[in-house]
Structure formats: structure tokens, C-alpha cells
Amino acid sequence: MLLHIVARGKIGxxxxxxxxxxxxxxxxxxxxxxxxxxxxxxxxxxASKAITVVLDERGKTLSSTEFARILEGWRDAGRREARFLIGAADGHDESLRDDADLLLSFGPATWPHMLARAMLAEQLFRATSILANHPYHRDG
Incomplete structure (x- = not known):
């Protein structure tokens, strides 16, 4: 499954x-x-069978293991792409949030959208490591 980050703004x-x-x-x-x-x-x-995940402060907070299990379920269901949408400073349009398969939050704090990319990339690495039984992630 392709992990596709679609982000507003140029990170340079x-x-x-x-x-x-x-x-x-x-x-x-x-x-x-x-x-x-x-x-x-x-x-x-x-891609057909794509999942849309919108990063939004009003979204669901997940543990790294919960996030990994969601990715695993999508992968095992034959989803070809998971698109992770990161908005600009003003966030996302309401219609984009309404159409999302998952609203995901990194907690109630407001994060710079450029830093959110790094946080998402780390969580994607952590989730795929969990699924591969790699020792990167340590629970508890």
C-alpha cells in the first residue's frame, strides 16, 4: 500500500x-x-481503493499501536493508497473533513504544519515497524 502525504505549503x-x-x-x-x-x-x-486521512485538531487521537492496526486493516483489505492530507495554517475545508475516511489528530495542541509532516512521517515509520515486529517501537 502506498503511503502518500499530500501537504499544503513548500517545505524547501x-x-x-x-x-x-x-x-x-x-x-x-x-x-x-x-x-x-x-x-x-x-x-x-x-488510486482506486484509496483511503483519505485528514490531519485535523478535531480528529481522533490514536496510540501508535492503534494507528498500526488501522494501517494493517487497510492493507489487508486490499487498499492501494492511504492519502494523508496536511492543511496550511487555516486547516482544511469542511467538505474535505466530511469526506475523510479518518480524521486524525496529534493531540489538542496546535502544531506547525511543516512539523506535522515530520511527526506523520515518524508515526508512519513507527506503525510499519510495529507491523514488521521491528524493535523500534517499545510499548509501555
Missing amino acids: RSPEAELTERYLKRINWPTKVTELPDRGGTLPDA
Whole structure:
């Protein structure tokens, strides 16, 4: 299953970009990052059987293990792509949130959207590591 991060804003050459890339390179599943302008632009076409995850402060908070099990379920159900949408400073349109398969939150704090990319990349690496029984993740 393709893990596709679709993010508003250009990350450029920055510490956040380096951290994001460091985690994405470690993931054994296929990954892709698409950047959109802060406003406007259209989402890339999704693969058939794609899942849409919208990162939103009003979303569900999940433990790393719960997140891994959700990815596992999607993968095992034959989903071809999981798209993770990261908004700009003003967040997402209501219609995008309404159409999401999952609203995901990294907690009640407000995070810079460039840092959210690195946090998501790390959680994707952690989740795929959990599923591969890799010792990176330590429960409790």
C-alpha cells in the first residue's frame, strides 16, 4: 500500500524537511509526498481503493499501536493508497473533513504544519515497524 502525504505549503530545505525525509527513507512500504500551494491547486487523483486521512485538531487521537492496526486493516483489505492530507495554517475545508475516511489528530495542541509532516512521517515509520515486529517501537 502506498503511503502518500499530500501537504499544503513548500517545505524547501529545512530541518523539518530533513527529518521528514529521514523517516520516509526508513519505511519499507512505498511512500510519496505531494506538495500543494497554501491555497488553491487541486488534489492529485487517488488510486482506486484509496483511503483519505485528514490531519485535523478535531480528529481522533490514536496510540501508535492503534494507528498500526488501522494501517494493517487497510492493507489487508486490499487498499492501494492511504492519502494523508496536511492543511496550511487555516486547516482544511469542511467538505474535505466530511469526506475523510479518518480524521486524525496529534493531540489538542496546535502544531506547525511543516512539523506535522515530520511527526506523520515518524508515526508512519513507527506503525510499519510495529507491523514488521521491528524493535523500534517499545510499548509501555
